[in-house]
Amino acid sequence: MQTQSADQLTRKKCLPCEGGVDPCTLEEAQAQLAELEGWQLVQDGQRIRKQWRVKNFMAGMDFFNKCAEVAEADGHHPDLHIEGYRNVAVELWTHAIGGLSENDFILAAKIDQLPISLA
Template sequence: MPVQSCETLAKKKCLPCEGGVDPINPDEAAEQLQEHPGWRLTHDGKRIRKDWVVKNFMAGMKFFEACAEVAEADGHHPDLHLEGYRNVSVELWTHAIGGLSENDFILAAKIDQLPIDLK
């Protein structure tokens, strides 16, 4: 996958993935993440994750609702984590291939455009 700006990725739509394609290797993913401030590789380069500290519990729930709407529209669904009532995280990977695809970076770019009420 060639490195793309978040602006370019956010204009794309996630494509259905039923497997049969190779995941993006961790080195390529790390290069792409240079365009995604705050996102990092996890699980041996098979997932990306970003963490935020929000103002309060309801700010986290509101952010997750916005994430859910964007994810559902693209048919690509993240793991959403809430810990300690204000610590929110989003983790992305393409389940069908057990690693990262362009879809993960598309959704990350769209999530970064969402409003979030930070601490």
């Protein structure tokens, strides 16, 4: 996978993935994450995650609804987490390959463009 800027990623659309391809390497994932602010590798480098502290519970739910719209439009769906009513997180990986693909970084870049009411 070639490293791309966040702007380049947001202009792309996630492609369907039914498996049969290798996930990106740890080195590829680290290089791509250098272009995305605040995202971290988790689960032994098989997923990426970003966390925010929002103004209140409804701000978190509003952000998740916006995430859901973007995810549905691209056909690539994240795990959404809310803890302690103000701590939200998004976790991405390509389930069909058990690791990271370009789709995860595309969706991460698009999520970064969404408005969010921070604490």
